[in-house]
Amino acid sequence: MRRDKKDDESAAGNPYDHLDKATVVQETRAFNETPVNARKCRPILCKLLYLLQHGETIGKTEATDTFFAITKLWQAKDMTLRMLVYLAIKELCQMSSDVIIVTSSLTKDMTGREDVYRAPAIRALCRILNDTGMLQAIERYMKQAIVDKTASVSSAALVSSIHLMRKSPEEAVSADNHMVQFHALSLLVQIRANDRLAILKMVQKFSKSGLRSPLALCQLIRVAARLIAAEAEEHALGVDGGSAESRSAFTFIESCLRNKHEMVVYEAASAIVRLPRISSGELASAVSVLQLFLSSPKPTLRFAAVRTLNRISMDYPQAVISCNVDLEQLITDSNRSIATLAITTLLKTGAEASVERLMKQIGTFVSEISDEFKIVVIEAIRSLCHRYPRKHSTLMNFLASMLRDEGGFDYKKAIVDTIITIVEDNPSAKDLGLSHLCEFIEDCEHAALATRVLHLLGREGPTTANPSRYIRFIYNRVILESTQVRAAAVTALAKFGAECAQLRPSILILLKRCLLDTDDEVRDRATFYLVVLRTEKPQLILKYILDTLKVSVVGLERALDQYTNAAHFDSPFDLKQVPLSTEPLTASTNEAKKKAALMDDASAAMKKQQEDKKKGPSRQEQFALQLSSMPEFVACGPLFKSCAAVELTETITEYNVSCVKHIFNDDFVLLQFDCRNTLNDQLLEEVFVEIEPQDEGEDSPWHVQSVRPLAQLPFGQPGTTYVLLKMPEDGRIAGTFGAKLKFKICDVDPTTGEPESNDLYDEVYALEPIEVGLADFLLATAPKGASFTTTWDALKEEGHETEESYALSNVHTLEDAVSKLLKCTALFPCEHSNRVPEGKSSHQLLLCGAFRGGIDVLCRVRLVMDPSDQSVSMNMVVRSIDETVSQMIANIVS
Numbered sequence: 001m002r003r004d005k006k007d008d009e010s011a012a013g014n015p016y017d018h019l020d021k022a023t024v025v026q027e028t029r030a031f032n033e034t035p036v037n038a039r040k041c042r043p044i045l046c047k048l049l050y051l052l053q054h055g056e057t058i059g060k061t062e063a064t065d066t067f068f069a070i071t072k073l074w075q076a077k078d079m080t081l082r083m084l085v086y087l088a089i090k091e092l093c094q095m096s097s098d099v100i101i102v103t104s105s106l107t108k109d110m111t112g113r114e115d116v117y118r119a120p121a122i123r124a125l126c127r128i129l130n131d132t133g134m135l136q137a138i139e140r141y142m143k144q145a146i147v148d149k150t151a152s153v154s155s156a157a158l159v160s161s162i163h164l165m166r167k168s169p170e171e172a173v174s175a176d177n178h179m180v181q182f183h184a185l186s187l188l189v190q191i192r193a194n195d196r197l198a199i200l201k202m203v204q205k206f207s208k209s210g211l212r213s214p215l216a217l218c219q220l221i222r223v224a225a226r227l228i229a230a231e232a233e234e235h236a237l238g239v240d241g242g243s244a245e246s247r248s249a250f251t252f253i254e255s256c257l258r259n260k261h262e263m264v265v266y267e268a269a270s271a272i273v274r275l276p277r278i279s280s281g282e283l284a285s286a287v288s289v290l291q292l293f294l295s296s297p298k299p300t301l302r303f304a305a306v307r308t309l310n311r312i313s314m315d316y317p318q319a320v321i322s323c324n325v326d327l328e329q330l331i332t333d334s335n336r337s338i339a340t341l342a343i344t345t346l347l348k349t350g351a352e353a354s355v356e357r358l359m360k361q362i363g364t365f366v367s368e369i370s371d372e373f374k375i376v377v378i379e380a381i382r383s384l385c386h387r388y389p390r391k392h393s394t395l396m397n398f399l400a401s402m403l404r405d406e407g408g409f410d411y412k413k414a415i416v417d418t419i420i421t422i423v424e425d426n427p428s429a430k431d432l433g434l435s436h437l438c439e440f441i442e443d444c445e446h447a448a449l450a451t452r453v454l455h456l457l458g459r460e461g462p463t464t465a466n467p468s469r470y471i472r473f474i475y476n477r478v479i480l481e482s483t484q485v486r487a488a489a490v491t492a493l494a495k496f497g498a499e500c501a502q503l504r505p506s507i508l509i510l511l512k513r514c515l516l517d518t519d520d521e522v523r524d525r526a527t528f529y530l531v532v533l534r535t536e537k538p539q540l541i542l543k544y545i546l547d548t549l550k551v552s553v554v555g556l557e558r559a560l561d562q563y564t565n566a567a568h569f570d571s572p573f574d575l576k577q578v579p580l581s582t583e584p585l586t587a588s589t590n591e592a593k594k595k596a597a598l599m600d601d602a603s604a605a606m607k608k609q610q611e612d613k614k615k616g617p618s619r620q621e622q623f624a625l626q627l628s629s630m631p632e633f634v635a636c637g638p639l640f641k642s643c644a645a646v647e648l649t650e651t652i653t654e655y656n657v658s659c660v661k662h663i664f665n666d667d668f669v670l671l672q673f674d675c676r677n678t679l680n681d682q683l684l685e686e687v688f689v690e691i692e693p694q695d696e697g698e699d700s701p702w703h704v705q706s707v708r709p710l711a712q713l714p715f716g717q718p719g720t721t722y723v724l725l726k727m728p729e730d731g732r733i734a735g736t737f738g739a740k741l742k743f744k745i746c747d748v749d750p751t752t753g754e755p756e757s758n759d760l761y762d763e764v765y766a767l768e769p770i771e772v773g774l775a776d777f778l779l780a781t782a783p784k785g786a787s788f789t790t791t792w793d794a795l796k797e798e799g800h801e802t803e804e805s806y807a808l809s810n811v812h813t814l815e816d817a818v819s820k821l822l823k824c825t826a827l828f829p830c831e832h833s834n835r836v837p838e839g840k841s842s843h844q845l846l847l848c849g850a851f852r853g854g855i856d857v858l859c860r861v862r863l864v865m866d867p868s869d870q871s872v873s874m875n876m877v878v879r880s881i882d883e884t885v886s887q888m889i890a891n892i893v894s
Contacts, residue, residue, distance in 0.1 A: 016046075016047060016050045019047055019050065019051055021051055021056050021058070024044070024047045024048055024051060025048075025058065025062055025066060027044045027047070028044060028048065028066050028069050028070075029069065030044060031044075031069035031070055031072055031073055032069055032072060035075070036072070036073055036075050036076040036081075038076045038078035038080075038081045041073060041076075041081060042078075042080060042081055042084060045070075045081070045084040045085070045087075045088055046084065048066070048088060049084070049087055049088060049091060052091045052092075053091075057095075058092075058095055060095060060096070060097065063092050063095035063096045064095075064096040064097050064098065066092060066096075067089070067092045067093075067095075067096040070085055070088050070089065070092070071102055071105070073085050074105055079116065082117060083120060086120040086121060086123070086124045087120075089102060089106075089124045089127075089128065090123065090124050090127045090128075093124075093127055093128040100128070102128070103125065103128070106121045106124055106125040106128075107121075107125065107138065107141065109121035110122050110125060110138075110141055110145070111141055115150050115152070115153060118145070118148075118150070118153045118156075119150075119152045119153050119155075119156035120156070122142075122145055122153070122156045122157055122160055123156050123159070123160055125138065125160075126160035126161075142157055142160070142161060145157035146158060146161065146184070151179060154183075155179050155183050158183035158184050158186075158187050159183055161187050178212065178213035178214070178215060178216070179213070179215070181211060181212065181213035181215075181216040182213050182215035182216045182219060184216075185206070185211075185216045185219050185220060186219060188202060189202075189219065189223055196227075196230075199223060199227065200227060200245055200249075202223075203220065203223055203224050203227065203249055203252070204245070204248065206220055207220065207224070207248075207249075207252035214259075214261040214263045214264050215263075217256060217259065217261070217264045217267075218263060218264060218267040220252075221252075221253055221256055221264070221267050221268050221271050222267070222271065224249040224250075224252055224253055224271070225249075225253060225271035225272075225274065225275060227245070227246065227249050228246050228249050228250055228253075228275055229274075229275060229276055231246050232246075232275070232276045232277050250272075250275075250282075253268050253271055253272060254268070254272070254285055256268035257269060257285055257286065257289050262293075262298075262301060265289055266289075266290075266293065266301070266304055266305075266308075268286070268289075269286040269289045269290050269308065270286075270304075270308055272285070272286040273286055273308055273311060273312050274311075280316055280318065280319050283312065283316055283319045284319070287309070287312065287319050287320065287322065287323065290305040290308055290309055290323070291305075291322065291323045291326055293305035294306060294309075294323065294326040294327065294329075294330060295326060295329075299335050299338065302330065302333070302335070302338050303335065303337060303338050303341070306327065306330060306338055306341045306342050306345060307341050309323055309327070309345055310341050310344060310345045310348075313345050313348040313349050314348065317348055317349045318349075320345065320348075320349045321349050324346060324349060324350065327342045327345055327346050328342075328346065330342035331343055331346075331361050336365060336368060336369045336373065337369075337373065339365060339369075340369055340373040340376055340377060341376070343358065343361065343362050343377065343380070344376055344377060344379075344380035346358055347380040347381065347383070347384045348380060348383060348384070352388045352390070352391060355384065355388060355391045355394055355395070356394055359394055359395070359398050362377060362398070363398070363401075366402065367405065371407050371408050371410065371411040374402070374407070374411055374414075375410065375411060375414045378399070378402070378411075378414045378415055378418050379414070379418075381395050381398070381399065381418060382417075382418040382421060382422070385418075385422050385426070386425065389425075389426045389428070389429075392422055392426050392428065392429035392432070392433075393429075393432060395422070396419065396422060396429060396432050396433055396436060399415050399418060399419055399436070400419075400436040400439070400440075402415055403415045403416075403419075403436065403440050409446055409448075409449075412444075412446060412449060413446075413448075413449060416437070416440070416449050416452065416453065419433050419436060419437060420433075420437075420452075420456055423456070423460060424460075424832075425832065427831070427832065430460060430464060431464055431465070434456070434457060434460060434461060434464065434470065437453045437456065437457070438453075438457070438470060438473040440453065441453050441454070441473065441477065442473065442476065447481070447482050447484050447485050450477065450481065450485045450488070451484060451485055451488040454474060454477060454485070454488040454489050454491075454492045455488060455491075455492070457470055457473075457474060457492050458474075458491060458492030458493075458494075458495035458496070459495070461492075461495075461496060462495060462496050462498075462499035462500050462787070463499070463787050463789075467496060467499075467500050467503065468500075468503055468506075470496075471493070471496065471503070471506070471507075471510070474489050474492050474493055474496075475489070475493065475510055477489035478490060478493075478510075478513075478514055478517075478522075483519045483521060483522065486514075486517065486519065486522045487519070487521050487522050487525055490511065490514050490522055490525045490526050490529065491525060491529075493507055493510055493511060493514075493529075494507070494511065494525075494529035494532075494533065494545050495545060495546065497511070497529070497533050498533065498541045498542075498545040498546050498790075499546070499787065499790055504533060507533070508530065508533060508534070511526045511529055511530050511533075512526075512530065514526035515527060515530075528544075529545065532544045532545055533545075538793070538794055538797075539794060539797070539798070542790060542791065542794045546790055546791075554618070554621045555578050555621055555624060556578045558624075558625065558628075559573075559578045559638075560573070578638065619642065620639070620641070620642045623639065623642040623660075623662065624638075624639040624642075627639060627662065627670070630708070630722075632706055632708055632722075632724070633670060633722075633724065636664040636666055636668040636670065636724070637664050637665050637666035637668070638664065638665050639662060639663075639664055639665075640663045640664055640665050640777075640779065640852050640853070640854075641662075641663045641776070641777070641778075641779045641852075642660060642661075642662050642663075643660060643661040643662075643663070643776050644660075645658045645659065645660050645674070646658060646659050646660075646661075646770070647768075648673075648739060648767040648768045648770070649767060649768070653678075654677075654678055654679050654765075655675065655676070655677060655678065655679075655684075655741060655765055656675070656676040656678060657673055657674070657675050657676075657689075657741055657767055658673070658674045659671055659672065659673055659674075659739075659770055660672040660674070661770075661772060661776050663776055663777055663852055664852075665852060665853050665854070667726060667727040667729075668705070668724060668725065668726060668727065669724075669725040669727060669772060669776075670722060670723070670724050670725070671689070671691070671722065671723045671724075671725065671770065672720060672722055673689045673720065673721050673722070673723070673741075674718060674719075674720050675687060675710065675713055675718070675719050675720070675721065675741070676713075676716070676717075676718050676719075677713045677714065677715050677716070677717075677719075678715070678716070679715060680715040680716070680750040680753075681715075681747060681748060681749075681750045682715065682745050682746070682747065682748065683712060683713070683714055683715070683745070683746040683747075683748045683753075683755065684712065684713035684714075684743040684744070684745060684746075685711065685712050685713075685743065685744045685745075685746060685760065686709055686710075686711070686742075686743060686744050687709060687710040687711075687712075687713050687719065687721055687741070687742075687743040688707050688708075688709035688710065688721050688723075688741075688742055688743075689707075689721055689723055689739055689740065689741055689742070689767070690739070690740045690742055691704055691723050691725070691737045691738070691739055691770070692737060692738040692739075692740075693735060693736070693737055693738075694736045694737060694738050694769065700735070701728030701729065701730060701732060702725055702726070702727070702728060702735050702737075703725065703726040704723060704724070704725060704726075705724040705725060705726045706723075706724045707721075707722070707723050707724075708721060708722040708723075708724075709721055713743070714753065715748075715753065731884065733772070733773075733774060733776075733777055733888075734771075734772060734773050734774065735771075735772045736769055736770070736771050736772075737769060737770045737771075737772070738769055739766075739767040739768070739769065739770055740764050740765065740766055740767060741764070741765040741766075741767055742762070742763070742764050742765075743762075743763055743765075744760040744761065744762055744763070745760065745761055745762075745763050746758075746759075746760055747759075774825075774888055774889070774892055775823075775824055775825060775826040775892075776826075777851060777852040778825060778826045778827055778849050778850070778851060778857065778889075779826070779849055779850045779851075780826060780827050780828035780848075780849050781828055781848060781849050781850050782828060782830070782848060783830055783848045783858070787831070788830040788831055788846045788848065788858070791848070791856075791858060792858055792860065792879065795856070795858060795879040795880070795881070796879070798881060799879045799880055799881050799886075800879070800880060800881070800882065800883035800886045801877060801878070801879050801886065802877070802878045802883075802886040802887050802889075802890040803875070803876070803877045803878075803890065804875075804876050804890040804891065804893075805873070805874065805875045805876075806873070806874045806876070806893050807871065807872075807873055807874075808871070808872040808873070808874055808893075809871070811872050812870040812871070812872065813865070813870075813872075814836045814840065814841075814842075814843045814863050814865055814872065815836050817863050817872045817874065818834055818836060818843070818845055818863070821845060821847075821861060821874075821893075822834060822847075824892060824893070825847060825849075825859070825889065825892060826849070827847035827848060827849035827857065827859060828847065828848050828849055829845065829846065829847060830846040830847065830848050831846055833845045833846045833847075841864065841865050841867060842862070842863065842864045842865070843862075843863045844860065844861065844862050844863075845859075845860075845861040845862075845863065846858075846859070846860060846861075847859035847860075847861065851880070851882070851885045851889075855880060855881060855882050855885055856880060856881065857878065857879075857880045857885060857886075857889060858878070858879045858880070859876060859877070859878050859879075859889065860876075860877045861874060861875070861876045861877075862874070862875045862876075874893070876890055876893070878890045
């Protein structure tokens with residue numbers, strides 16, 4: 001077969017492309033020739049190293065034979081060949097046996113006069129040594145090499161010592177060579193990584209001695225920053241409130257902002273920015289340095305500065321406002337990465353009046369950047385729209401123009417997610433956002449995005465001022481799209497027919513046409529929805545079309561698995577055994593979007609999306625799984641709600657205890673006490689919490705059913721004990737309980753943790769009282785229907801309504817009233833009614849949730865503020881299928 005000249009040229013580019021392992025191993029026999037032919041052996045060694053570096057494996061026998069053949073090349077005086085020998089020994093030592101025989105030769109080269117051989121000999125020797133006795137034999141040579149005057153030898157010894165972790169190189173830190181200082185400091189950090197006090201002393205020593213190496217200074221800055229961050233997280237304190245050592249470390253980092261090396265200055269500024277609980281005043285020096293870098297002629301410095309300022313703007317936007325003038329100059333930077341980060345930073349820190357101007361500037365270059373950076377801009381726009389909701393029209397139009405541009409799935413998905421977030425968070429943007437999304441699905445090549453938009457149209461469209469305008473866009477999808485999209489379109493049409501009685505006849509005609517579809521899924525959906533809509537019964541329509549599944553998906557899977565494994569099919573599966581979802585299905589995704597909107601680059605945003613996809617069970621689902629594995633609590637029935645943890649002690653006390661209240665559908669309340677022992681000279685044994693009802697003493701209707709103690713509680717390790725309460729038979733749900741932590745103390749050695757004696761003595765530690773109230777038995781869930789009004793009207797016929805009015809004397813603003821109502825009821829605010837418009841003297845709060853046992857609860861609260869005396873009046877109407885539940889919630893304020 002004839003090869004073209006171009007093929008010959010491409011093959012000549014890499015002479016090792018078509019190497020055969022067997023052939024190369026056969027060629028290594030040339031190493032045994034006498035005298036050694038260096039010119040012949042060099043290319044053979046290069047071939048062998050190439051194969052090993054590209055993942056080829058050699059059998060142990062072949063590797064050993066080759067290794068011993070290579071050792072004979074020490075006879076040659078060729079310098080290049082000797083260097084290749086060192087590399088080959090390092091690669092083959094893990095595959096061969098009896099490699100220890102070359103130790104003497106390597107030690108001789110390591111201590112010889114030829115500096116060019118000493119450094120590679122050290123690296124090769126440290127690679128093959130794995131015996132402690134042999135390491136001790138060369139320890140003296142390694143000490144000498146660490147402080148050697150030759151920089152390459154000292155660095156080689158330090159890097160090798162990092163792997164061996166046997167000798168402290170403090171003397172080498174004072175060497176003149178910058179790289180030697182850096183390697184020495186890196187080794188010290190690794191050796192003392194588990195000794196916080198030693199690390200602290202090292203930082204104090206070298207921060208005062210004045211390191212000359214910029215790399216070593218950067219390393220020391222990172223170590224100092226880690227010390228400050230660890231102390232801040234441990235004691236929940238900022239730099240000002242930290243220890244003297246922490247303040248000293250911060251002073252050192254701040255002094256590095258005045259270093260002559262730009263690398264050190266940026267590292268110090270970046271470290272200050274990343275410190276937890278940093279104040280705006282402490283940030284000022286770092287921001288001023290970064291502002292100077294914005295005007296640097298070096299693109300790397302400009303990029304580093306603008307990216308760090310972008311990160312600061314997420315938590316401290318006011319601190320970056322002083323840099324806005326310099327950031328605006330970077331919008332026209334030739335480096336589009338810098339321009340993108342500058343514009344996104346301005347979007348987070350700019351004023352509301354500058355939004356239109358910024359959008360125009362973005363439009364000039366957004367088509368020139370990659371999809372990855374376009375996503376960064378989109379996330380910044382999402383954050384901006386959340387800050388300035390009145391600018392939704394400008395921002396939405398810009399997003400719509402981006403949606404019409406060419407782009408991949410992730411790019412389009414980011415835009416659609418942003419528009420959906422704006423629609424859900426800002427009622428005034430609903431019509432405009434839905435219109436843009438309708439235009440998008442007319443020419444959408446991604447079925448997943450089209451399906452999601454159709455689901456949004458089915459949920460939000462019927463509640464708009466003119467719902468009929470969206471019917472055409474939805475029905476077009478039934479005619480033109482794939483099976484998946486057609487099925488979603490049929491469901492969206494059915495929701496319009498369910499909520500809009502005036503459109504129902506037209507919807508029935510369109511659904512009839514869907515009966516002729518080629519796919520059985522589409523036909524089945526259309527048939528089902530036609531039958532339900534023709535009944536004209538609101539309860540059936542709500543239950544089978546608008547009602548959403550509010551149970552936990554993970555809990556449903558677990559309950560079905562238990563049901564099928566038990567094989568008791570005589571009784572039907574009870575959906576009430578499945579725990580309810582703690583939040584609506586869209587709530588978690590909305591929170592994820594808001595968090596992603598604060599990401600400072602596309603990689604972080606993509607990482608967040610991947611983490612969300614891999615997200616495990618929720619907190620309540622984890623509790624349900626944990627409690628179901630304990631035989632003592634299986635008889636309590638399905639778990640309804642796990643409340644937030646309540647601290648029963650101060651964080652600085654000897655013993656830390658927090659309580660989590662678990663509410664079951666049956667008449668049981670389980671108190672989970674998470675305990676931690678902060679005394680390193682004590683081991684606690686037989687730990688439990690004693691509960692005493694405080695309401696009626698011994699005649700209290702609450703009864704302690706069982707106690708699960710904790711066998712041991714060592715220092716620093718968390719432990720859990722439980723108390724199971726039986727609820728009163730008279731239906732009472734509120735109660736107050738005194739609590740005492742009881743345990744036995746065993747004195748132990750603080751260093752080893754071993755008991756100093758077998759003596760135990762009893763101890764009682766008082767805890768804060770525990771309150772169980774109505775809010776603990778209420779779970780925030782979304783309404784069953786597509787809207788609050790639909791579900792509210794459906795409960796009018798078969799539910800019970802209770803109305804109460806109150807004068808709220810302890811609140812003086814509508815915002816405070818809404819906040820306190822949400823806290824005391826623990827219900828879900830529907831249709832963003834938790835947001836009070838500015839300048840309003842009246843407000844309506846819509847609440848939805850479920851009482852223990854899955855009893856649906858809806859509340860309509862009207863709040864009116866009297867401007868004359870700043871008093872707030874409240875009218876609460878509660879609907880539920882249980883009259884007692886309605887009455888209890890209506891009286892929750894009294």
